[in-house]
Amino acid sequence: xxxxxxxxxxxxxxxxxxILLMPLGFPNSFYFDVAINVGIAAIVCIGLNLLIGYxxxxxxxxxxxxGIGAYASAILTSTHGWPPLLALLAGILLSGGIxxxxxxxxxxxxxxxxxxxxLGLGIIIxxxxxxxxxxxxxxxxxxxxxxxxxxxxxxxxxxxxxxxGGTLVLVTWLALNLxxxxxxxxxxxVHSSEIAARVCGVDTTAYKVLVFVVSAVIASLAGSLFAHxxxxxxxxxxxxxxxxxxxxMVVLGGMASTFGAIVGAALLTALPQFLTVFQxxxxxxxxxxxxxxxxxxxxxxxxxxxxxxxxxxx
Amino acid sequence: xxxxxxxxxxxxTVGAIYALIALGFSLIYNASHLINxxxxxxxxxxGMATVFFAAAGIELPLAAVLAVLLAVVVAVAIExxxxxxxxxxxxVGLIIITIGAAILIRGLAGIVxxxxxxxxxxxxxxxxxxxxxxxxxPQSLWxxxxxxxxxxxxxxxxxxxxxxxxxxxxxxxxxxxxxxGIDTRKVVLVSFALAGALGALxxxxxxxxxxxxxxxxxxxxxxxxxxAIVGGLGSGLGAIVGGLxxxxxxxxxxxxxxxxxxxxVAFVIILLFLVLWPSGLFGLRGIERV
Numbered sequence: 001x002x003x004x005x006x007x008x009x010x011x012x013x014x015x016x017x018x019i020l021l022m023p024l025g026f027p028n029s030f031y032f033d034v035a036i037n038v039g040i041a042a043i044v045c046i047g048l049n050l051l052i053g054y055x056x057x058x059x060x061x062x063x064x065x066x067g068i069g070a071y072a073s074a075i076l077t078s079t080h081g082w083p084p085l086l087a088l089l090a091g092i093l094l095s096g097g098i099x100x101x102x103x104x105x106x107x108x109x110x111x112x113x114x115x116x117x118x119l120g121l122g123i124i125i126x127x128x129x130x131x132x133x134x135x136x137x138x139x140x141x142x143x144x145x146x147x148x149x150x151x152x153x154x155x156x157x158x159x160x161x162x163x164x165g166g167t168l169v170l171v172t173w174l175a176l177n178l179x180x181x182x183x184x185x186x187x188x189x190v191h192s193s194e195i196a197a198r199v200c201g202v203d204t205t206a207y208k209v210l211v212f213v214v215s216a217v218i219a220s221l222a223g224s225l226f227a228h229x230x231x232x233x234x235x236x237x238x239x240x241x242x243x244x245x246x247x248x249m250v251v252l253g254g255m256a257s258t259f260g261a262i263v264g265a266a267l268l269t270a271l272p273q274f275l276t277v278f279q280x281x282x283x284x285x286x287x288x289x290x291x292x293x294x295x296x297x298x299x300x301x302x303x304x305x306x307x308x309x310x311x312x313x314x
Numbered sequence: 315x316x317x318x319x320x321x322x323x324x325x326x327t328v329g330a331i332y333a334l335i336a337l338g339f340s341l342i343y344n345a346s347h348l349i350n351x352x353x354x355x356x357x358x359x360x361g362m363a364t365v366f367f368a369a370a371g372i373e374l375p376l377a378a379v380l381a382v383l384l385a386v387v388v389a390v391a392i393e394x395x396x397x398x399x400x401x402x403x404x405x406v407g408l409i410i411i412t413i414g415a416a417i418l419i420r421g422l423a424g425i426v427x428x429x430x431x432x433x434x435x436x437x438x439x440x441x442x443x444x445x446x447x448x449x450x451x452p453q454s455l456w457x458x459x460x461x462x463x464x465x466x467x468x469x470x471x472x473x474x475x476x477x478x479x480x481x482x483x484x485x486x487x488x489x490x491x492x493x494x495g496i497d498t499r500k501v502v503l504v505s506f507a508l509a510g511a512l513g514a515l516x517x518x519x520x521x522x523x524x525x526x527x528x529x530x531x532x533x534x535x536x537x538x539x540x541x542a543i544v545g546g547l548g549s550g551l552g553a554i555v556g557g558l559x560x561x562x563x564x565x566x567x568x569x570x571x572x573x574x575x576x577x578x579v580a581f582v583i584i585l586l587f588l589v590l591w592p593s594g595l596f597g598l599r600g601i602e603r604v
Contacts, residue, residue, distance in 0.1 A: 117589075290411065
C-alpha cells in the first residue's frame with residue numbers, strides 16, 4: 001500500500017481502479033450525476049493546483065476560464081451549429097489566449113496584488129457573460145446541445161461517467177508527468193523562492209506564464225464538458241463564488257498534491273449533495289471549511305494524512 | 315452640464331462610501347500586512363443589523379450604534395479566532411482565511427436575519443437640494459460630512475496620539491516596534507476593531523440610498539479594496555482619493571457609457587493600476603529584501 005501510494009504511477013492505478021469500481025456501489029443515477037460533477041470539478045482543481053500548489057501563485061478568477069470554455073461550447077454548438085469538439089477547442093484557444101495575454105503583467109504581481117488582479121479578471125469575465133444577453137441569454141442562462149463525438153451522441157449517465165472519468169485520468173497523468181519533469185522542479189523552485197530560482201538560471205516568468213495558461217486551458221476544457229453535461233448554462237458557473245470554491249477544493253485537499261486536488265473536489269462537490277445540513281447552510285459550511293483547514297491543516301487533507309500514516313514522503 | 319453634475323454627485327456619494335471601506339483595508343494592512351477580504355461584510359452588518367435592531371423596536375440612532383458595535387465584535391472575533399491562531403501561515407493561506415470568514419459571516423447573516431432587501435429612512439428627509447440643475451440628496455451630504463470627520467479624526471489619531479503613533483511604528487517595522495515596547499498584538503486587534511467600525515458606519519450611511527442584503531458586502535468590499543489599491547495600500551489619504559476616483563469613474567461610466575457594465579469599471583481600473591502603477595497614487599514603492 002505504502003509503495004503503491006508513494007509512487008505516482010501507483011496513485012494513478014488507484015484512481016483508475018476507483019473510477020472502474022465505484023459504479024458497482026452506485027444504487028441509482030443520482031450517484032452517477034454527483035460522480036460526474038466531482039470529476040469535472042476535479043479536472044479544474046488539478047490544473048489550478050499546478051498554479052497554486054506547485055508554483056505558489058494564487059488565482060481567485062479561474063471560474064472565469066471555466067465559464068469561457070462552457071459558453072464557447074454552448075454558443076458555438078447551439079447558436080452556430082459548430083461540431084462540439086471544434087467548439088471545445090475554440091474555447092480552449094480563447095481561454096489560453098486570454099490567459100497568455102494577461103499572464104505576463106499579472107503574474108509579475110505578488111500576494112494580495114496577484115489575488116486582486118486574478119479576482120478582477122474573473123469578475124470582469126463573469127460580468128461580460130451575464131450582460132451580453134443577446135449572446136449568452138444573460139442571468140437566465142441558455143440551453144446547450146448534447147455532446148457528440150465523432151458522430152456518436154454522448155447521452156445517458158454511463159457514457160458521461162466514462163467520458164469524464166477518462167478525461168480525469170488523462171489530466172491527472174499529464175499533471176503528474178508535468179510535476180515530475182524539469183518544468184515541475186522549476187515551478188517548485190519558483191514557489192520556495194522566486195529570486196533564488198532566478199539566480200539559478202530559471203526563467204521564472206516563462207514558467208509562471210506556462211503554468212497559468214495550462215491551468216486556464218484545463219479549466220476551459222472542464223467548462224466545456226460541464227456545459228454539455230448539464231444542458232443548461234448560467235453565468236453563476238463563472239462567478240466569484242465558484243472561483244472561491246475551486247480554490248477551497250485545492251486548499252482542502254492539499255496544495256501541491258494532485259490527488260489532494262481530486263479529494264478536495266470530491267468532498268466539496270459531494271457533501272452538499274448528500275448532507276442536507278450542508279445544502280441549507282452552504283455558505284456557512286464552505287466558510288468554516290476554509291478557515292478551519294487553514295488553521296488546523298494548512299497543508300491540506302491528503303498531505304497531512306500521508307504524513308501521519310506513511311511518514312514524510314508525500 | 316446638469317447631467318454631468320448629477321453623475322458627479324452620485325459618484326462622490328458612493329465614492330465616499332468606498333473611501334470608508336478602503337480606510338478599513340488600509341488600517342488592517344498597515345498593522346499586519348494582511349488584506350482582510352471580510353471588510354465588505356462589516357458594511358453588510360452595519361446595514362442589516364441596524365434594520366433588524368430597529369425592527370425589534372430599538373430607536374434608529376441606538377440601533378445604528380449597536381450595529382457598529384456588533385461589527386466591531388465580529389472584526390475582533392475574526393482576528394482572535396481566525397488570524398491569530400494561524401500565525402506563520404503563508405500570504406495565500408491568510409487570504410483564504412479572510413475569504414472563508416467573509417463567506418461564513420454572509421451565510422450566518424442569511425440565516426440569522428433573512429435573504430430579502432431592506433432599506434432605512436434617510437437621516438434628514440428626502441427633500442433634495444438643487445445645485446446646477448442637478449439634485450443632491452441630504453443623505454449624500456451626511457455621507458460627505460461623516461467621511462470628512464472620520465478622515466480628520468483618523469489623521470488626528472495617527473499624528474497626535476500615542477496609540478496612533480504606536481500603530482504607525484508597527485506599520486513601518488513590527489519587530490522594531492516590539493523592541494521599543496509596543497504591544498503589536500494589541501495594535502493588530504485595534505486596527506481590526508477600527509476597520510469593523512468604519513465598514514459598519516459605511517453600511518449604516520449607504521442603506522437609505524442603496525438597499526442592503528446579506529450578499530451586499532461582496533461587491534462593496536471588493537470595490538473598497540480596489541479603492542485602497544488605487545490610492546496606494548496603507549495610505550489614508552490614498553484610500554479617500556482612491557474611493558472618490560472609483561466612485562466617480564463608476565458613475566460616469568454608468569451615465570455616459572453603459573449602466574450594464576457599471577460594476578466592471580472598478581475592476582478594469584484596478585487591473586490597469588496593478589499593471590501600470592502597482593504602488594498606487596500615494597503608496598510607498600515596496601522594496602523586497604531577499
